[in-house]
Amino acid sequence: MKFSRYKRELSAALAYVVLLVAVGAAAPTFFGAGNLRDLALNNAPVLLVAVGMTLVILVGEIDISVGSQFAVCSVAAGWLAKEGVPVALLLPSVLLLGALMGAVNGALVGYLRLPSIIVTLAMLVAWRDALRWVTQGEWVQGLPPDFQWFGLGQTLAQWLIVGVALGVLVAFSWMLRNLGAGRAVYAVGSDAEAARLAGIEPRRVVFGVFMLMGALTGLAALLNAVRFSAVPSNAGIGLELKAVAAVVVGGAAITGGRGTLVGTLIGAALLGTIGTALTFVGINPFWEKAIQGAIILAALVSDVALGHFERMRVGGLTLKTAGASK
Amino acid sequence: MAEVPLLRATDMTKSYAGVQALKSASLELRAGEVHALIGENGAGKSTLIKIITGAVEPDGGELRIEGKTVTNNSPRVAKALGVAAIYQQPALFPELTVAENIALGVEESGMGGRVDWRGRRKRAAELLAQVGARIDPDADAGDLTMPQQQLVEIARALGADAKVLILDEPTASLSEEDTQNLFNVIRTLRERGVGMVYISHRLEELPVIADRVTVLRDGRTIDTRLMSEVNRQQLIQMMVGRELSAVFPKREVQLGDVVLELRDLGCAEGGIKNVNLSVRAGEIVGLAGLVGAGRTELARAVFGLTPVDSGQILLRGEPVRIGSPAEGIRRGIAYLPEDRRRHGVILDMQIGANITLASLDRISRRGVLDFKREKELAGDYARRLGVKTPAIYVPVATLSGGNQQKVALSRWLLTKPSVLILDEPTQGIDVGAKSEIHALMTDLAAEGVAVLMISSELPEILGMSDRVAVMYGGAIVEILDRADATQEKVLALALGHDAAEVASAGAD
Numbered sequence: 001m002k003f004s005r006y007k008r009e010l011s012a013a014l015a016y017v018v019l020l021v022a023v024g025a026a027a028p029t030f031f032g033a034g035n036l037r038d039l040a041l042n043n044a045p046v047l048l049v050a051v052g053m054t055l056v057i058l059v060g061e062i063d064i065s066v067g068s069q070f071a072v073c074s075v076a077a078g079w080l081a082k083e084g085v086p087v088a089l090l091l092p093s094v095l096l097l098g099a100l101m102g103a104v105n106g107a108l109v110g111y112l113r114l115p116s117i118i119v120t121l122a123m124l125v126a127w128r129d130a131l132r133w134v135t136q137g138e139w140v141q142g143l144p145p146d147f148q149w150f151g152l153g154q155t156l157a158q159w160l161i162v163g164v165a166l167g168v169l170v171a172f173s174w175m176l177r178n179l180g181a182g183r184a185v186y187a188v189g190s191d192a193e194a195a196r197l198a199g200i201e202p203r204r205v206v207f208g209v210f211m212l213m214g215a216l217t218g219l220a221a222l223l224n225a226v227r228f229s230a231v232p233s234n235a236g237i238g239l240e241l242k243a244v245a246a247v248v249v250g251g252a253a254i255t256g257g258r259g260t261l262v263g264t265l266i267g268a269a270l271l272g273t274i275g276t277a278l279t280f281v282g283i284n285p286f287w288e289k290a291i292q293g294a295i296i297l298a299a300l301v302s303d304v305a306l307g308h309f310e311r312m313r314v315g316g317l318t319l320k321t322a323g324a325s326k
Numbered sequence: 327m328a329e330v331p332l333l334r335a336t337d338m339t340k341s342y343a344g345v346q347a348l349k350s351a352s353l354e355l356r357a358g359e360v361h362a363l364i365g366e367n368g369a370g371k372s373t374l375i376k377i378i379t380g381a382v383e384p385d386g387g388e389l390r391i392e393g394k395t396v397t398n399n400s401p402r403v404a405k406a407l408g409v410a411a412i413y414q415q416p417a418l419f420p421e422l423t424v425a426e427n428i429a430l431g432v433e434e435s436g437m438g439g440r441v442d443w444r445g446r447r448k449r450a451a452e453l454l455a456q457v458g459a460r461i462d463p464d465a466d467a468g469d470l471t472m473p474q475q476q477l478v479e480i481a482r483a484l485g486a487d488a489k490v491l492i493l494d495e496p497t498a499s500l501s502e503e504d505t506q507n508l509f510n511v512i513r514t515l516r517e518r519g520v521g522m523v524y525i526s527h528r529l530e531e532l533p534v535i536a537d538r539v540t541v542l543r544d545g546r547t548i549d550t551r552l553m554s555e556v557n558r559q560q561l562i563q564m565m566v567g568r569e570l571s572a573v574f575p576k577r578e579v580q581l582g583d584v585v586l587e588l589r590d591l592g593c594a595e596g597g598i599k600n601v602n603l604s605v606r607a608g609e610i611v612g613l614a615g616l617v618g619a620g621r622t623e624l625a626r627a628v629f630g631l632t633p634v635d636s637g638q639i640l641l642r643g644e645p646v647r648i649g650s651p652a653e654g655i656r657r658g659i660a661y662l663p664e665d666r667r668r669h670g671v672i673l674d675m676q677i678g679a680n681i682t683l684a685s686l687d688r689i690s691r692r693g694v695l696d697f698k699r700e701k702e703l704a705g706d707y708a709r710r711l712g713v714k715t716p717a718i719y720v721p722v723a724t725l726s727g728g729n730q731q732k733v734a735l736s737r738w739l740l741t742k743p744s745v746l747i748l749d750e751p752t753q754g755i756d757v758g759a760k761s762e763i764h765a766l767m768t769d770l771a772a773e774g775v776a777v778l779m780i781s782s783e784l785p786e787i788l789g790m791s792d793r794v795a796v797m798y799g800g801a802i803v804e805i806l807d808r809a810d811a812t813q814e815k816v817l818a819l820a821l822g823h824d825a826a827e828v829a830s831a832g833a834d
Contacts (some may be wrong), residue, residue, distance in 0.1 A: 179693050180686035187672055187683060194669040197631075198684040198737065199655040257674055 008251025060256025102214020189256030420468025582607030596623030612791030728759025
């Protein structure tokens with residue numbers, strides 16, 4: 001029973017294990033400490049955004065403006081640091097800014113009932129172009145010395161970044177399962193009207209989820225920005241694709257109501273490892289995107305196949321129950 | 327009687343998921359006649375019509391059109407045989423012009439065919455003239471009024487050479503004048519030899535327009551009579567003459583104070599007008615009426631789903647405003663919606679989670695769910711209601727209809743409501759589960775819950791209710807005591823007949 005419930009996550013995990021074994025056999029240096037650290041660091045921000053995206057997709061919506069929000073938060077973090085805002089205050093400021101941008105999406109989608117794909121497409125363009133206009137394309141440079149690595153030193157900060165990303169994942173995973181609010185997220189994604197009839201307020205749930213999405217994007221932007229000595233004004237391009245792909249490969253239904261954060265972790269790991277793995281095996285990394293695309297398609301197709309199989313089984317069970325009750 | 331009837335359906339049977347919608351329905355339609363088809367909600371009219379139009383495949387029985395047996399019926403086959411149907415809500419494409427809409431039903435060219443625009447307009451104009459409609463063929467169908475759209479549909483049916491025309495409650499939302507216009511068109515068609523099946527709840531218009539009438543009840547054809555030989559009261563009796571075979575577990579309960587009171591309640595969005603009703607603790611009030619009379623809309627207004635714009639809702643004598651279901655639940659109201667497959671339960675969710683969904687506060691401490699308590703409570707209610715399942719952590723989708731309904735009901739009982747509104751609680755579920763739910767309702771009443779039950783099944787209404795409120799056109803037209811309520815009276819009131827007539831029907 002338990003196994004069949006998580007079969008989508010399990011099949012993604014299996015694919016990941018196969019990938020690791022294959023790469024390990026072909027190029028054992030892949031498992032060098034330096035490479036693993038780089039992989040973890042590069043993927044931590046994507047993982048944070050994917051956590052938020054999982055919530056958004058679970059309620060049956062989508063947010064493709066996260067890349068632009070990420071850029072806005074990155075640049076804002078740089079500016080605030082240059083203005084002399086202490087490092088300790090950077091985190092709450094960036095979280096707040098992200099949450100505000102998320103709240104705009106949430107209000108438009110939740111309360112005005114506009115389709116999220118269009119709303120966030122508009123925001124994707126709006127934030128990105130507003131930022132380009134404000135910065136004139138210039139990077140934020142001349143940052144105070146304690147901005148990079150939070151002034152903690154590289155090693156400690158790297159552990160911190162990866163630790164925070166995993167900690168957030170664990171925390172949200174726990175909340176989705178153990179809080180009434182988490183239950184509401186699944187209920188709204190499965191059948192918003194039924195959830196409303198049961199006393200849940202879908203609009204509030206959708207609003208809240210978009211706000212969390214924004215805050216997590218802000219956090220991801222800050223953790224990413226401190227790794228470098230300057231903040232680019234065009235950060236986060238294509239981030240929304242990576243996040244959505246991780247969620248879908250992790251077994252969540254794009255129509256909402258089904259998915260887990262463990263699945264998202266596996267999906268993010270699988271998609272985030274592919275490119276590096278190709279390089280190690282000696283395949284031209286230009287293939288990375290094509291292979292990622294193939295993985296996403298494979299996830300969707302196997303999902304449909306599994307769903308079909310389930311319905312057949314459910315049909316059989318229904319018959320049995322009806323017969324038994326006669 | 328030697329002539330071959332235009333259409334003959336014999337002993338049609340059909341069941342949906344174990345529930346028999348048609349047991350033995352027959353209908354004979356002659357060329358050039360208007361044949362009324364009447365029956366209560368759920369008598370099987372729509373199923374019979376859907377079989378004739380090929381939308382539904384019958385389990386048994388024979389359909390003949392002009393003497394030839396129809397096999398493998400489908401909407402396409404039926405159309406080719408000259409069957410057309412017009413429903414209460416016109417089914418035109420609002421973005422297309424009138425001429426285009428008519429062409430869609432008439433032109434046979436495939437996807438690659440070229441459009442003859444001029445011919446299309448000309449034919450549309452001719453067909454519209456035949457039904458006496460002055461409508462511009464170039465107008466967008468969406469801009470027409472409802473009666474105009476109906477005429478366009480009839481014109482389309484004529485263009486497709488329809489010999490059998492099915493009219494499903496065509497006058498339900500027409501004004502007197504538009505109704506007369508429609509009748510004129512129907513008479514013209516009759517002279518041209520078109521056979522028409524005319525479904526209507528307005529019994530008073532049948533003598534004006536129909537030649538014969540067939541009455542359906544519980545999926546069976548009761549009788550076919552000449553319209554000139556029957557009167558309205560006889561028709562009503564044929565419609566309701568249902569044996570009260572099922573024994574209802576009704577118990578005498580000591581009634582308590584008034585729990586729910588509605589004073590002049592009005593709700594424009596739901597079409598509800600001046601509703602006055604009270605339900606006491608331990609009382610079951612049945613809400614009867616035809617589909618569309620406003621029963622569900624009234625329930626939705628009380629539960630905070632549609633805004634109330636006049637009058638008051640009082641709970642235990644205190645006026646309250648209920649702006650959302652969440653507020654309704656907090657105030658002790660529970661609403662079991664009709665059509666559980668759509669929104670009564672969440673099919674993908676586990677049984678346990680479905681049961682606790684409206685009581686998350688009760689199974690959590692500071693927002694954190696207590697899984698042990700959830701398992702206990704959900705298991706408790708699943709057992710108490712006799713949900714037949716191996717475990718409470720399987721998705722509700724794996725259950726039969728009756729058991730899904732028990733899960734939906736469990737959810738509401740767990741909220742410990744003082745007012746329980748049940749909307750068609752036993753519709754489409756098997757007999758065993760049905761009587762279990764009835765027994766449960768009696769228990770709840772005995773525990774002092776005020777129950778408001780919407781039902782389209784007269785025996786259920788009469789068998790379970792202490793009082794019966796009958797709705798018609800968004801208002802409660804009469805509230806009958808259990809002792810005074812008969813099937814004839816309730817149906818006559820639901821059909822919009824006045825009290826004097828009802829009295830004579832009762833004396834009949």
